[in-house]
Amino acid sequence: MRATSSVIVGRDSESALLAKGLAAAGRSSGGAVFLVGEAGIGKSRLASQCAFDAYAREVPVLRGRATSTGLVVPYRPLMEALSSRFRAAGTPEEPELEPFRPALSALVPEWRRHGPEFPASVVELAEALLRLLSVLGRERGCVMVLEDLHDSDTETIAVVEYVADNLADLPVLLLGTLRPEPGPALDVTRAAAGRQTATVLELGPLDDTQVHRMAEACLNAAPGEVPAEAHRRIARRAGGNPYLVEVLLADLVDSGTLHRTDGGWRCEDGPDGGVPTGVVRSWAARLDRLDPPVRELLLTSATLGSTFQVPLLQTVLGYEERALFAHLRAATEAGIIAPDGAAPDRYAFRHALTAEALTAALLPAERAATARRAADALEELGPAMSEDARQLLATLRLAAGDAAAAGAHLAEAGRRMLGQGAAGSAAVLLERAHGLTPDARRPEVAASLAVALAEAGRLAEAFTLAAGLPPVPPGTPAAAERADAHIRVAWAAVMGEHPEEAGRRVRAARALLGPAPPPAQQAALAVVEGHLVLLPGGAGEEGTADAAEAARRAAAVAEEHGLPVVACQAWQLLGLLSRDQGFDEADACLERMLAVSERHQLAAWRMEALVRLGANAFLRTGDATRLAAARTAAGELGALALTQTVDGLIAMNAVLCGDWEKARATVDRSVDAAARVRNLSAHRYLLLADATLAAHQGRRRERDAALLRFRRAGGEDSLLVPLQRGLCLAVGALLDEDRPGALDHLEAAVAWERERPSLYFLGGRWGLLPLLRALDGTGDTADHRAALASHGAQLAWNKLFLGMADAVHRGRGGDAAGAAEAVRSALRTGEAFPLARHLALRLVAEAAVADGWGEPVTWLRTAEEFFHAAAVQPVASACRAALRRAGASAPQRRDGRDRIPAPLRTSGVTPREYEVFVLLADRPGNQQIARHLSISPRTVEKHMASLLAKTGRQDRTALCEFAAECASAAVRR
Known part of the structure; x- marks a missing residue:
């Protein structure tokens, strides 16, 4: 019989905390709770109770668990959790999830779209999962239960860490269970608790009173009805473990030692053993009471793990389908296994300890023979073997005592997983393989492991492992494979901005390949070396030409040899380096990158090309x-x-x-x-x-x-310094009317760029700096022509300032008409940039006043109007001061000025003059205006004269008509 407790005993405080967390999630105050304890201690019971309470409140629940078979399956618990929710509910249709559906399709294959997939990173997928949970919990909260995290892959642990760290203001409760076994899951759990982003509950054993209450609940017995002898046996052997309480109690009942009589429950005398030996003996005794085929099925299943697939079990046992399902049904009715909700052809032992106890009941030689027989049956699958089966095969070979074969299978599974982009899981498998592989073959595994660690972001470990690889004869096939590993680690180092380590890996690869590397590997090396030029501390401007030429050759070779990723890397590099030849050339390289990525369905590289092309377009126009x-x-x-x-x-x-x-x-x-x-x-x-x-x-x-x-x-410490100095600080200084400070920032940006190639061209070197130098007389026409010939002069932002600098030089040289036209042309070029246009007008106007050209008063009024409205008072005040120095009236900024239409404000019309102007639409006389505004007729005459001058109208009639037109336009607006 099955003796299970219908209630949870001894976990009142834990249950209360979970109930509190569930309620908090409903108030968008989410959090993470991790239940930590040995196998059978009651973690799953508490998790199930929390899920049941959530169901009762109509709160969405997602449940998944890791497998204890030793298989590394990326995201398995998350896949099962999402499937448990959406298998029946269907695909979520909320619009805000649309950008995250592609990333989530890594967990739910049915959500995948046609066409190439973009390989989402672990963190991107974690963010997508967080958004999904937020949407699910919008009304009542949401609960995600992930069990047996100690058996999870590294990708799942990374997602769990990310989600746990970002739940504070979300309607989500994350509940995880794990054993206190050293590993990534326990490390992440304790670290989250240290950051106060998660609560960790460590479950201890039940005391004697709680064990007694549990036994009563299992037997549906009244208080005091369970015999003291039965309680003594169970309490002494179970050690307070709820699962062992159930198992031992079931064994007492099955063996007849504990039985019900008319007078209640009675316990007979008999020998007992210790724990875990007693549990093993208990299961051995239970197995002996089963039919031999059912016993064989259970022992073989336990060898395959606590979770197993029926087709695989059939392959190993060789049973006919009818017999197989008959034996499965018998084992299920005995309460030992049950269908696993993750898939219809998957079964699981009701507890991981059950599988462990069953295998422990076998003699060592019998265990090895069972594992060997299962491994032999699996190997007959040959190429049809799945990745899960290959990992299981390695586990079985290890159990059979063949460590070398186990290491070979794990290494192959790891390399395949690395090829699929699951670098974290690949690293786990390759680490296992590294410890099992004989010394002679270990460096091959170490090289693959270094690549997996690098691509999983564990750069320090990858660098150490790569540096420790033993030498191999240059020019040999082994050297070529080793060089490939160094190149891939070098690329990861470049992307992680570790130029020194990237350089070391490149040198190691070149030493292995000799003076004339094969074309494909030379192309990959050229791409890495070209990116090194761009990093801080690179070769500087003089090294970019060589890097560009090498990258161009690399792109051609990569396309010729069918290396589309290397080709995209090369064209991307060229898109950056060739800006020196102009943005047309840069765009041509990026268009080539786009074509290669589309031809080979490389979604990630296609998006890189589109983004860079879009960035160039906005820079130019x-x-x-x-x-x-x-x-x-x-x-x-x-x-x-x-x-x-x-x-x-x-x-x-x-x-x-x-x-x-x-x-x-x-x-x-x-x-x-x-x-x-x-x-x-x-x-x-x-x-x-x-x-x-x-x-x-x-x-x-x-x-x-x-x-x-x-x-x-x-x-x-990044390549953004020129933008920080020129686009941010220099412009900010000009808005503070600190022209010397702006020049200092711009000069500092130029000095920085001289030491290294710049990827950014809005730092002022090709626009704002030439204008300021023209204004203070430190720049001449030769410098200006040099700036105009630069690649940065093609950008619209820079063209505006260069055009203004040209106007200053022309005006100073006596070409008034040319200077005025240069200003008009520059303003058209910079039409998209209002602040830059008005700042340029403010700067150029004073030079125009001094040299007697253009319309400086109009420009100053236009700039003053803009900066006053933008609340940039230093510049607005400077414009008003410049107007007064030029002998023009400056706006007084009295109340009501904002009501004046912009054309009149820029003409210098004051608020009082505008009051007169508004009345002119009805053509009143001066006496009527004076009475209406409570001013003297003489004051009205002064305002009329000023309005005629400022609006450019010839007489009062024309001014009245203009006032009527403005009034009609205001009504239409």
Whole structure:
């Protein structure tokens, strides 16, 4: 019989905490709780009770668990959890989940779309899962239960850590169970508890009184009805473990030692053993009472693990289907196994300890023979063997005593998983294989393990392992394989901004390949070396030409030899390096990258190409249309990291275009999310966009706060320094009317760029700096022509300032007409950038006054109007002072000025004059106007004269007609 407790005994405080967490999730105050304890201690009982309470409240519940078979299956608990919810409920249709569906399709295959998939990173998938849970819990909260996390793959643990750290304001309760076994799951759990983002409940054994109550609950007995002898036996052997209480109690009942009589329960005398030997003997005794085929089925199943697939079991046993299901039914009715909800052809032992006890009941030689027989049957599958079966085969070979064969199978499974992009799980398998492989073959496994560690982000371990690889003869096939590993680790080092380690790996690869590497490997090396040029401490501007030439050869070789990823890497590098030849050349390289990625269905590289093309388009014209299209495409593919990268560019574009609200919304949408998913480059750029937004609004305190965050994120050690100095700080200084400070920042940006190639061309070197030098006389026409010939001069933002610099040089040289035309042309070029246009007008106007050309008064009034409305008072005040120095009237900024239409404000019309102007639409006389405004007729005459001069009208009739036109236009608006 099955003796199970119908109630949870001895866990009142734990149950109360889970109930509190469930209620808090319903109030959007989520959290994570981890139940830690030995096998059978009651973790699953508590988790099930929490799930049952959630079901009763109509709260969505997602349940999944890891497998204890030793198989490494990326995201298995998460896949099962989502399937448990959506198998019947169907695909969620909420619009806000649309950008995350591609990432979530890694967990639910039915959600995959046609066409190439974008390989979401672990952190991107974790963010997508977090969004899904938030949507599910919107009304009543949501519960995700993940059991046996100690058996989980590293990818699942990484997702669990991310989710646990970000639940504070979400309607989600994460409940995990695990054993206190050393490993990633326990480390993450304790670290989360240390950060106070999770609660850890360590479950201890039940005391004697609680064991007695549990025995009564299992037998449906009244208090005091269970014999003291039965309680003594169970309490002494179970050690307070609820599962062992049930097993031992069931054994007493099955053996007849404990039985019911008319007078109640009675316990006979008999021998007993210890724990766990007694439990093993108990299961051995239970097995002996089963039919031999059922016994064989259970022992073989236990050898395969606590969870097993029926087709695999049939392959090993060789049973006919009818007999197989008859024996499965018998084992199920005995309460030993049960169908597993994860899949219809999967069964599981009711407790992991059951499988362990069953295998322990076998003699060592019998266990080895059973494992060997199962392994032999699996190997007959040959190429049809799944990845799960290959891992199981390795486990069986190890159990059979063949460590070398087990290591070979684990290494092969790890390499295949690495090829599929599951680097974390591949590293786990390869680490196991590394310890089992004979010394002669171990370096091969170590090389693969180094690559897996590097691509999983465990760079320090990868670098150490790669550095310790023993030498092999150069020019041999083994050397070529070893060189490939060094190249892949070098690429990971470049992407992680570790130039010194990347250089060491490149040198190691070249030493193995000899002076004339094969073309394919030479191409891969050239790409890595080219990216090294771009990193801080690279070869500087003089090294970019050689890198570009090498990258061009690498792209051609990669396409010829069928290496599309290397080709995309090379074209991307060329897209950056060839900006020196102009943006047309850069775009041509990126278009080639786009074509290669589309031809080979490389979704990740296709998105990279679209984003870079969109960025170039907005730089050249100020138009972000193509960039917005790239963001839409990235969102549809679920490329969260790329979407955040594009958001940074869109935010900066909005800053330059004066769309403050869009810039603020874009930064707020992505800056913290980029930090959460460790998208450091996008996070830095968004922080810089935030600082630039504040600087361009003249908000110094907000700018400095954002720059502090930028520095803390490593911004001043990145390639963004020219933008920080020129686009942010220099413009901010000009808005503070600190021209010397702006020049200092611009000169510092130029000095930085001289030491290394720059990927960014809005730092002022090719636009704002030439204008300031022209204004203070330190720049001549030769310098200006050099700036015009540069690649940065093609950008619309820079063209505006260069055009203004040209006007200053022309005006100083006596070409008044040419100077005025240069201003008009520059204003047309910079039409998309209102702040830059008005700042340029303010700067150029004083030179125009001094040299006697253009319309400086009009320009100053236009600039003053803009900066007054933008609340940038230093510049607005400077414009008014410049107007007075030029002998023109300056706006008095009295109350009511904001009601004056912009054309009249820029003409210098005052609020009192506008009051007169409004009345002129009805053609009144001066006496009527004077009475209406309570002023003297003489004052009205003065205002009339001023209005005629400022509006350019010839007489009173024309002025009245103009007033009527303005009134009609206001009504239409």
